Amino acid sequence: MLKRNDWNIDLMFHTTTVNEATTRSHTSFCSNLANMRTAEVLTDCTLLTNDGKEFPAYRIVLAAQSDVFSAMFQHDTLEKKTGRCEIKDINSDTLGIVLDFVYQCLRDLCEKAMAASLTVENALDMLVFAKNRQLVFLKTKAACR
Template sequence: MYAPNKEPDTIRVPSVLAPVKNFSDFLNRQMELLHSRNNHHADFVLRSSDGHKFPVHRFQLAAHSPVFAAMLSHDVREKRTSRCDLIDVDKETVEILLDYLYAFNTARINGTNAEKALAMADKYEIMDLCSICEGILIKSLAVENVVRRFIMAHQRGLKILKEVALRLMRQNIDVIGEDSVLQTAIQSEPALLQIIMGCFPK
């Protein structure tokens, strides 16, 4: 029988559910959960191209990526098997992905691996991560990588990277004109030639 004057029982909150002091604490807890060796809460596995398996949570994938959200909402092999084989994403790039999904951590991304990270983020439509990678690629542009990054920017519609790369190409046109990567790209996509010609002085 309901007793209106009775004090409610005190509910003890387990330490794992204690109030989060700030957003940073929350993100740290998510990373601890991700890296726990006994991660019984994970309900999905990502497998990198080099065979490494990463236990993850469907919610995190779907919350950040429309591609994963669609995958996990339809009757496809990945949903049935609770596993997705990332055939073109290596271990390092999967780690970059998970650092971002769980804690918005981009510390692993640098001028060396940003191209792979951007390709992965673009494929799975994680647009904020794409923008971060694009910024890193712009900051680390150099004569030796500008052609490759220009082509990537052209193919993926990265306007800012493309503009900055074109500017650097114009400044180093004598070297760029002999780049074999550029010559091969023009052969496969002739429309690039018109864009490149804009680099030459009138």
């Protein structure tokens, strides 16, 4: 039976510090969330535009970015019950851009958090990580360390 002292956090995070692993996890989370939304994996609501196109989304992300969606999903509304939100004053091209922006902002925030945790010791690992995930800001910051 394993005891608490038997856990080796370095092995769990492939020899990175807890802070580095947490930051990497945030960036991966943001990227994965955007990719999952696009692939309609575990989405919990659908946005409908005035030209009939449907966009899968996550209520929690919409609510975190918009007071309107936050109120809509927290009160007794048809949208909360059905998970379908009809947006009559926006077309699919515009909504697509808005959703891409929301999810890109999440990714950018994660990338900036990683850059803030850069040290001389982790710069090479961060540079490789950024290069593999096309994180230009982090890649530039890591290369300067």
